[in-house]
Amino acid sequence: xxxxxxxxxxxxxxxxxxxxxxxxxxxxxxxxxxxxxxxxxxxxxxxxxxxxxxxxxxxxxxxxxxxxxxxxxxxxxxxxxxxxxxxxxxxxxxxxxxxxxxxxxxxxxxxxxx
Amino acid sequence: xxxxxxxxxxxxxxxxxxxxxxxxxxxxxxxxxxxxxxxxxxxxxxxxxxxxxxxxxxxxxxxxxxxxxxxxxxxxxxxxxxxxxxxxxxxxxxxxxxxxxxxxxxxxxxxxx
Numbered sequence: 001x002x003x004x005x006x007x008x009x010x011x012x013x014x015x016x017x018x019x020x021x022x023x024x025x026x027x028x029x030x031x032x033x034x035x036x037x038x039x040x041x042x043x044x045x046x047x048x049x050x051x052x053x054x055x056x057x058x059x060x061x062x063x064x065x066x067x068x069x070x071x072x073x074x075x076x077x078x079x080x081x082x083x084x085x086x087x088x089x090x091x092x093x094x095x096x097x098x099x100x101x102x103x104x105x106x107x108x109x110x111x112x113x114x
Numbered sequence: 115x116x117x118x119x120x121x122x123x124x125x126x127x128x129x130x131x132x133x134x135x136x137x138x139x140x141x142x143x144x145x146x147x148x149x150x151x152x153x154x155x156x157x158x159x160x161x162x163x164x165x166x167x168x169x170x171x172x173x174x175x176x177x178x179x180x181x182x183x184x185x186x187x188x189x190x191x192x193x194x195x196x197x198x199x200x201x202x203x204x205x206x207x208x209x210x211x212x213x214x215x216x217x218x219x220x221x222x223x224x225x226x227x
Contacts, residue, residue, distance in 0.1 A: 008154070031213065032212070032213040032214075034215070034216075036216075042220075042221075043204055043218035043219060043220055044157070044204070044216075044218050046215050046216070088156065088157065090157075090216075092212040092213045101162065101172060101173075102159065102212035102213075102216060103173075104149075104157040104158070106154060106155060106156035107156055
């Protein structure tokens with residue numbers, strides 16, 4: 001079992017719709033959770049981070065964390081073609097033996113159709 | 115401008131020829147890290163460093179070396195590259211390590227023939 005799992009997609013949504021990206025992780029004790037966006041051929045860039053259970057909103061993006069169920073999700077409202085990218089979930093897994101390591105999922109490719 | 119730089123951006127080499135990929139950051143970050151990215155496998159950590167002269171293995175350290183003699187630089191060394199090290203490599207830095215926002219370099223695409 002992978003430590004951080006994402007649906008690889010591809011996920012396609014029409015412009016203006018809500019895109020929902022999901023991520024599960026193996027270590028219940030994990031504390032820090034991140035969503036990165038990566039355009040093709042480019043480096044990852046941070047979209048959001050979340051540390052506490054519940055929702056965190058930033059513009060069109062909402063991160064949701066449920067530590068009991070060990071999942072974190074990212075909702076993108078009013079999706080735009082410019083949101084088309086691969087979205088990487090990253091977790092600071094305590095079980096990695098060091099709070100200094102960050103473990104990434106394999107990413108979900110999102111396409112927003114005009 | 116705050117940034118992480120990597121050189122070279124593209125490299126084609128042959129099996130066994132030692133190479134170094136440089137990484138430098140200008141944000142005075144304590145933590146630096148190297149990742150490789152392969153299709154379907156996502157980003158996997160190779161090595162990381164919490165400070166000068168302090169380095170530790172990530173998930174896939176075999177075949178790689180690193181050094182941290184200065185705070186701003188964190189070179190990745192492949193002593194004897196093999197074709198299975200063909201990949202896209204990213205250097206990243208942050209203030210506080212894995213629990214903090216990572217700032218990524220532009221990537222180095224390495225092909226080992």
